[in-house]
Amino acid sequence: MNRFWSKTASNINPYVPGEQPHDKKYIKLNTNENPYPPSPKVFEAIRRETSADVRLYPDPDAVGLKNAIARFYEVDCDEVFVGNGSDEVLAFCFPTFFNPGDTVSFPDITYSFFPVYSRLFGVKYKTVRLTDDFFIPFDDFTSSARGILVPNPNAPTGLAVGTDMIERLLRRFPDTLVIVDEAYVDFGACSSVPLIKKYDNLLVVQTFSKSRSLAGLRVGYAIGNNGLIEALERVKNSFNSYTIDRIAQKAAEAAIDDKEYFYKTLKRVVNTREYTAQKLNGLGFTVIPSKSNFLFVSHKDIKAEEIFIKLRQEGILVRHFKMLRIENWLRITIGTDDDMAALIEKLKAMMI
Amino acid sequence: MNRFWSKTASNINPYVPGEQPHDKKYIKLNTNENPYPPSPKVFEAIRRETSADVRLYPDPDAVGLKNAIARFYEVDCDEVFVGNGSDEVLAFCFPTFFNPGDTVSFPDITYSFFPVYSRLFGVKYKTVRLTDDFFIPFDDFTSSARGILVPNPNAPTGLAVGTDMIERLLRRFPDTLVIVDEAYVDFGACSSVPLIKKYDNLLVVQTFSKSRSLAGLRVGYAIGNNGLIEALERVKNSFNSYTIDRIAQKAAEAAIDDKEYFYKTLKRVVNTREYTAQKLNGLGFTVIPSKSNFLFVSHKDIKAEEIFIKLRQEGILVRHFKMLRIENWLRITIGTDDDMAALIEKLKAMMI
Structure with missing residues (x-):
């Protein structure tokens, strides 16, 4: 802070967007991007x-x-x-x-x-x-x-x-x-x-x-x-x-x-979401019924932050909010079927 | 205005940018764009x-x-x-x-x-x-x-x-x-x-x-x-x-x-500016010495607004500000040599 900052500049609390890694080695399931290219x-x-x-x-x-x-x-x-x-x-x-x-x-x-x-x-x-x-x-x-x-x-x-x-x-x-x-x-x-x-x-x-x-x-x-x-x-x-x-x-x-491409892509994402939700359920996750391109999930045994850190080490980014009431939840963007299969594999390995 | 507008929304006086015509038939010397494409x-x-x-x-x-x-x-x-x-x-x-x-x-x-x-x-x-x-x-x-x-x-x-x-x-x-x-x-x-x-x-x-x-x-x-x-x-x-x-x-x-392309393009615009300023001088315009990609000019006999309107009819857009102290001035962006030759021709015809 210096003498030129306005009261506003001093008092605000900027938004922190999900990580956009520069190295590109991650499966990015952290910022709710669409896994498919545009039309x-x-x-x-x-x-x-x-x-x-x-x-x-x-x-x-x-x-x-x-x-x-x-x-x-x-x-x-x-x-x-x-x-x-x-x-x-x-x-x-x-x-x-x-x-x-x-x-x-x-x-x-x-x-x-x-x-x-x-x-x-x-x-x-x-x-x-x-x-x-x-x-x-x-x-x-x-x-x-x-x-x-x-x-x-x-x-x-x-x-x-x-x-x-x-x-x-x-x-x-x-x-x-x-x-x-x-x-x-x-x-x-x-x-x-x-x-x-x-x-x-x-x-x-x-x-x-x-x-x-x-x-x-x-x-x-x-x-x-x-x-x-x-x-x-x-x-x-x-x-x-x-x-x-x-x-x-x-x-x-x-x-x-x-419109045709739009509806086709939506359907793919929704199908992958439903399939992923089912798989996560099977792994002991509570999955909130989602109408979006992400799933909000919490595991019965393993802490969200722990899963977040482990997935990151394994090359998969998801979003964890360090906020009251949801600190034990993860937001996982729906990627391609392959992305989600990789996620499920890594999670399975964690559960053993 | 309706009951949802804030005081700010009601009190502001939005900026009006220079015209961006959709029909594309004009020589655009009104918004200080560069006449040359980027590198x-x-x-x-x-x-x-x-x-x-x-x-x-x-x-x-x-x-x-x-x-x-x-x-x-x-x-x-x-x-x-x-x-x-x-x-x-x-x-x-x-x-x-x-x-x-x-x-x-x-x-x-x-x-x-x-x-x-x-x-x-x-x-x-x-x-x-x-x-x-x-x-x-x-x-x-x-x-x-x-x-x-x-x-x-x-x-x-x-x-x-x-x-x-x-x-x-x-x-x-x-x-x-x-x-x-x-x-x-x-x-x-x-x-x-x-x-x-x-x-x-x-x-x-x-x-x-x-x-x-x-x-x-x-x-x-x-x-x-x-x-x-x-x-x-x-x-x-x-x-x-x-x-x-x-x-x-x-x-x-x-x-x-x-950098090479940048300096080359700048030089072209500056050369055209100096040449155009000289020509406009010869036609009875006062030309403010410019260090920009436009000229601010006023004619001794013909009103700026009149020139603005006539040029528009002839397919050339320049900028006229209806503001106190500068209402008799025009701001003319430096275009290509051909653009400026066309401008000079139209202005000459007006002077006859």
């Missing part, structure tokens, strides 16, 4: 965009990409906001919808970036305590919050709720903005996007990083009433006119247009 | 990075890119911060170094994003009035500001000062952070980067968008004392872990490593 059409789009035109600024409004997203979800273009990954989209939500000193509410066990944003933007937060089997106690949310953040499925548990639960929340608190983070929704949960036509207090945030295999290119989006989107645009355009580069815009557009 | 090595790097690995997150610390920048400037890696264009880097500076209610100071005629950031982050600003021939009156800066922002060369005038002026500022106000925005420095001005070793109150911001022809890929950076850089990292990591995608990181790395 071949994405590579075609990247190649087409790799031209002398990279000297020119991108479209600041990313109209082509917004239209593609709007087509997919059958919403209007002005109901779509795009950003540099859903993390940036969520970050923009804070100054756009919450004033310093306002309170937002989210589960105590959830995406650990939420409290980080809150501190950065001087927003207070109140958590609702997940039940012991990790369900979100929807009845515990109160109208005192200016915003409610609910990941569906929740992370790192993978548990999803039906849109009826979201709709009930929207009806109970019509003056509270409900932000549903659907980063993992495509792997088996139900999206709340159709509800945006009926509720102006709903913003749904999604990403190209997981189900569309584009974590490396940084594209996320929000869908909501055009009044909400307009506010997000105002904040984004007061921060950085061009948040998504030319190549990423075209790549994401191609990714969302290729 | 061939950039395209090689992009092609190499276009692989299944786009499914994986980028390096959140962009170590390869930071090292390349550090090598070029002969500074240490922890003296370099990278972001999604220099606009994002400048945006991060506000919450990192200034508290809401603090005052920052910058010229009254300068990059028009500065007041936009100030409003977004609740920072007050005090401008110093450029002389009538557009020089920055350095003596008018006072110690009451927590930060001073000086573009060198200034925009949209293109006028540069020597680093002696910057150094004097750093010595006069050792407890004020001086941010020098060097977006255009490579086209003929002197960089203050070497001063960072001596002054811990200096942060120099640069970009790959202009001299390195990568506006489309969004990479900017800041160089300064490691205490300043650490604070920027904290804020960035509380906002978005991965601001620069995989392809952009590698492209920028290749761009900064190819």
Whole structure:
């Protein structure tokens, strides 16, 4: 710290992303990336965009990409906001919808970036305590919050709720903005996007990083009433006119247009997840029923941290959160069948 | 506006970037892009990075890119911060170094994003009035500001000062952070980067968008004392872990490593600038001596807005700011020799 740091810079507690090892020798099951590459059409789009035109600024409004997203979800273009990954989209939500000193509410066990944003933007937060089997106690949310953040499925548990639960929340608190983070929704949960036509207090945030295999290119989006989107645009355009580069815009557009590849890849990941869950169960793990591309697991005899360390030594990275209530759990991303077979083998060896 | 907008969302006044026409029929001299493509090595790097690995997150610390920048400037890696264009880097500076209610100071005629950031982050600003021939009156800066922002060369005038002026500022106000925005420095001005070793109150911001022809890929950076850089990292990591995608990181790395191509391209732009300035002079324009890749010009008989509109009709885009004191000036980006010949022809026809 030095005399030039603002109070904010001193007081924040930055997010620590999962390890991105440089040596590449690991089976990476730690950051919920898709084990399959994006659609071949994405590579075609990247190649087409790799031209002398990279000297020119991108479209600041990313109209082509917004239209593609709007087509997919059958919403209007002005109901779509795009950003540099859903993390940036969520970050923009804070100054756009919450004033310093306002309170937002989210589960105590959830995406650990939420409290980080809150501190950065001087927003207070109140958590609702997940039940012991990790369900979100929807009845515990109160109208005192200016915003409610609910990941569906929740992370790192993978548990999803039906849109009826979201709709009930929207009806109970019509003056509270409900932000549903659907980063993992495509792997088996139900999206709340159709509800945006009926509720102006709903913003749904999604990403190209997981189900569309584009974590490396940084594209996320929000869908909501055009009044909400307009506010997000105002904040984004007061921060950085061009948040998504030319190549990423075209790549994401191609990714969302290729529905066939999308559903095929999803199915593979879901099948591997179900198979892996069964195998882990057989090895004495408790496995939370997941609607995401990861499994949240705990072993009856061996401590999570011990498994985490041993797997790392064996060349497999998973995620362990040193946090109250979940310190004995691991979040394991679904990789290819081969990745998961290797994982099961290593775990079996540990059990002997 | 609706009931969910924060005070910030309601009060800000977003930046309006120069037009990015979709039809592509214009000669674009309006957003200071480089008329030449980036180094061939950039395209090689992009092609190499276009692989299944786009499914994986980028390096959140962009170590390869930071090292390349550090090598070029002969500074240490922890003296370099990278972001999604220099606009994002400048945006991060506000919450990192200034508290809401603090005052920052910058010229009254300068990059028009500065007041936009100030409003977004609740920072007050005090401008110093450029002389009538557009020089920055350095003596008018006072110690009451927590930060001073000086573009060198200034925009949209293109006028540069020597680093002696910057150094004097750093010595006069050792407890004020001086941010020098060097977006255009490579086209003929002197960089203050070497001063960072001596002054811990200096942060120099640069970009790959202009001299390195990568506006489309969004990479900017800041160089300064490691205490300043650490604070920027904290804020960035509380906002978005991965601001620069995989392809952009590698492209920028290749761009900064190819010094030969860089200096060759710069020379071409500078030669065209000097030639164009002479021609415009001959047509009755006042031309401010520019150290950037644009010219700031005013005609003795014809109003700037009229020229702007007529050029647009003729397929040439230049930038006109409807702002007090410069409403009779145009900012014209230096294009290829052919672009500028076309411009001169159209202007000549107007003069008849």
